[in-house]
Amino acid sequence: MWDYIEERTIQCAEYIVETGCTVRACSAHFNISKSSVHKDVSERLRYYNSELYEKVRSVLDFNLSERHIRGGIATQKKYRCHSKKQE
Numbered sequence: 868m869w870d871y872i873e874e875r876t877i878q879c880a881e882y883i884v885e886t887g888c889t890v891r892a893c894s895a896h897f898n899i900s901k902s903s904v905h906k907d908v909s910e911r912l913r914y915y916n917s918e919l920y921e922k923v924r925s926v927l928d929f930n931l932s933e934r935h936i937r938g939g940i941a942t943q944k945k946y947r948c949h950s951k952k953q954e
Contacts, residue, residue: 873915875899876907883908884922889930 879893890908894901908927912920
């Protein structure tokens, strides 16, 4: 495989572990697609660095378990801003 993909995979994984961010936030930070980040950290990373893969997997699992709460907070915020504009 190409070297730049391996480097990108390691960089994304380290960023996710350090910040605890989501795949979406990581893709925005590195200016690449969410699909690329997800494939890098969930499939390719396992072959490059299995220890880092386990750390990333735990962060991604945590984010997945918390996703419904974040969605609810975002919706609540949206409607609060919307109701203030109507007043």
